[in-house]
Amino acid sequence: MELLANLALGLETAVTPTNLLFCFAGVFLGTFVGVIPGVGPLAAISMLFPLTFYLDPTAALIMLAGIYYGTTYGGSTASILLNIPGATSSAVTCLDGHPMAKQGRAGVALFMTTIASFAGGSFGIIVLSLFSPLIAEYALTFGPAEYFSLMVLGLVAASTIANAAPSKGLAMVVLGMLVATVGTDSQSGVGRFTFGSMSLLEGFGISAMAMGLFGIGEILSSVGAKRIAKVDKSSAKLLNMLPTKDDWRRSWLPGLRGSSIGAFIGALPGTGPSIAVFMAYAVEKRTSKTPERFGNGAIEGLVAPETANNAADQTAFIPTLTLGIPGSATMALMLGALMIHGIQPGPTLIVDQPSLFWGLVMSFWIGNLLLLVLNLPLIGLWVRLLLIPYHFLYPAILVFLCIGAYSVRANPADVLVVLGFGFVGYAMRLADLPAAPLLLGFVLGPLVEAQFRRAMVLARGDFTAILERPIAGTVLVLSAIVLIWTLVSAVLRRRRGPNPTEEPSSDT
Amino acid sequence: MLDRDYRDIVAGLGLTLAGVAAAAYAGSNYAMGTVSRMGPGMMPVALGVTLAAFGLMISVPALFRKGDTVVLKPRPLVVMSISIIGFALMIETVGIVPAVFFTTVFATFSETRVRLGAALILGAGMTFATWALFIVGLNLPIPAFDWPF
Known part of the structure; x- marks a missing residue:
């Protein structure tokens, strides 16, 4: 069994004391930052990103991955106890998780979330280890045209499907790609948009951009604003952690369905966890015999999206690692981290660096296991962390961002670049423009350009030759359908809806 | 509206x-x-x-629909900028310890919720934590103190 041999190799890599330590550190820090209300996975990852620069690639990626699913888990804790989702994917967790907490079942909800995360994550990892080698092998036949078309699909899907205003998402993707052209053109060596500045020849760093857009931008828009609600300390009390027999009986089937939906959606380009959780929740509500219980603390409504979320988190690595095409902004950050360490993910990664690939896969499992053992006893600590007021937290976050920005290249000017991107991020929040597509466009932009130029050379400048290739043509047509469909349906929604910009507060 | x-x-x-x-x-x-x-x-x-x-x-x-007013908050914007620019200027001239202390304490002025005493304690705590984590723990090549005089 080749798979077993690979998994054994991976286990060997993952359980070395250093890697185990970094996995633990990542999961712990990720949960820690993820619990802070309003700090989503993207902000958390970009904050902790620089910490991994000094590690060797395998350890760095293991730690980053730990941070990634640690933040997801921490986000659910904030959602259940405070009804403040840290990310869109945990917004669904609020629907039934918070009512459970109000009924005094916060302990049960957190316990089941932990179990569901582990189960969903494990399911996703199995799918990841079964399908990655197959996809990678298939992708070996891909040429520039195929890569170009898959990236286009990823960009179009990520900026339109989950966005209320697809034109804004698309504009941000294009802006991200445009920002990415700053610097030396990889094909001709010409410096673009450098305006004679030497330091611009290198282009902007992904970490500076992510820290500015998501870290500083986030702080600037939350500081000085009215806090959403006072922390209800009574709902954070954990009376009883152990679920009843009835809870277990109700949970296992939704968990299985959630895992399957999550694993499937997570692997598709541009969809990711946020769509998976909504679908899993909708499916449970639709198939339930008692749909009226949903929204009032139904455990199915908690378990299904949680398993879906974690399964999708894992399978999102399939396109990122086997094709080098990230499906979401979070995955784009992961890809950026890999490239900083000199690794170009793609179909040859599994064959060329088996210990990195399989070590990572096994570390996912260990990370999920650590989440389980870490979080069940530590829930009390996370709850206490939730009670720290934000005005003590944001200066600390700011300092971490500054040190992180500086430490990347030991250059104080980088701190100012992060500040600049922070202004951009704040302005985008004011203008209601989504920042995640910008980052995705920024990471994929240079790859899209390189593959497109190569494909056009091979096609002798004839674009129809690309469309005539079966895979590339199909994917491009699919992208066009997604593009047109989302734009048209957004217009229709606006026409039909009473008032899309319905505001909760009055205009006094 | x-x-x-x-x-x-x-x-x-x-x-x-x-x-x-x-x-x-x-x-x-x-x-x-x-x-x-x-x-x-x-x-x-x-x-x-x-x-x-x-x-x-x-x-x-x-152009054809109603919209909300956008409120820009100048105070956090200015205070945070000074706090970050201060960090950039101080990190290599006077070292990470004073830089972190300044950035933390000054950043609390974005709002009026934190009293000066609490801000100083927070600053001292953050300074100690970053020193322990980055200098002692991760051994980053950043000087803790680097007085120009």
């Missing part, structure tokens, strides 16, 4: 302007090449034009 969605109008027009400017600059300064052998200018021009089009798609419909 405003009679037009000025937020989206301004955002869309801004993007359109940025796209046109980028396309015009790239088009006049970098070689376009041919379709089969694209030069460095081709992609920026194409992206700039596309961005301009999407900008219009954002701003034009906004």
Whole structure:
């Protein structure tokens, strides 16, 4: 069994004391930052990103991955106890998780979330280890045209499907790609948009951009604003952690369905966890015999999206690692981290660096296991962390961002670049423009350009030759359908809806 | 409530302007090449034009609907900027310990919720934590103190 041999190799890599330590550190820090209300996975990852620069690639990626699913888990804790989702994917967790907490079942909800995360994550990892080698092998036949078309699909899907205003998402993707052209053109060596500045020849760093857009931008828009609600300390009390027999009986089937939906959606380009959780929740509500219980603390409504979320988190690595095409902004950050360490993910990664690939896969499992053992006893600590007021937290976050920005290249000017991107991020929040597509466009932009130029050379400048290739043509047509469909349906929604910009507060 | 969605109008027009400017600059300064052998200018021009089009798609419909007022908060913006610029100036001139202390304490002035005493304690705590984590723990090559005199 080749798979077993690979998994054994991976286990060997993952359980070395250093890697185990970094996995633990990542999961712990990720949960820690993820619990802070309003700090989503993207902000958390970009904050902790620089910490991994000094590690060797395998350890760095293991730690980053730990941070990634640690933040997801921490986000659910904030959602259940405070009804403040840290990310869109945990917004669904609020629907039934918070009512459970109000009924005094916060302990049960957190316990089941932990179990569901582990189960969903494990399911996703199995799918990841079964399908990655197959996809990678298939992708070996891909040429520039195929890569170009898959990236286009990823960009179009990520900026339109989950966005209320697809034109804004698309504009941000294009802006991200445009920002990415700053610097030396990889094909001709010409410096673009450098305006004679030497330091611009290198282009902007992904970490500076992510820290500015998501870290500083986030702080600037939350500081000085009215806090959403006072922390209800009574709902954070954990009376009883152990679920009843009835809870277990109700949970296992939704968990299985959630895992399957999550694993499937997570692997598709541009969809990711946020769509998976909504679908899993909708499916449970639709198939339930008692749909009226949903929204009032139904455990199915908690378990299904949680398993879906974690399964999708894992399978999102399939396109990122086997094709080098990230499906979401979070995955784009992961890809950026890999490239900083000199690794170009793609179909040859599994064959060329088996210990990195399989070590990572096994570390996912260990990370999920650590989440389980870490979080069940530590829930009390996370709850206490939730009670720290934000005005003590944001200066600390700011300092971490500054040190992180500086430490990347030991250059104080980088701190100012992060500040600049922070202004951009704040302005985008004011203008209601989504920042995640910008980052995705920024990471994929240079790859899209390189593959497109190569494909056009091979096609002798004839674009129809690309469309005539079966895979590339199909994917491009699919992208066009997604593009047109989302734009048209957004217009229709606006026409039909009473008032899309319905505001909760009055205009006094 | 405003009679037009000025937020989206301004955002869309801004993007359109940025796209046109980028396309015009790239088009006049970098070689376009041919379709089969694209030069460095081709992609920026194409992206700039596309961005301009999407900008219009954002701003034009906004002319015909009502919108919310956008509130800009100047105080956090100014205080945070000074706090961050201070860090950038201090890190290599006086060292990480004073830089972190200054940044933490000054950042609390963004709001009026933290009293000075609490801010100083927070600053001292953060300074100790970063010193322990980055200098002692991770052994980063940043000087803890680096007095110029």
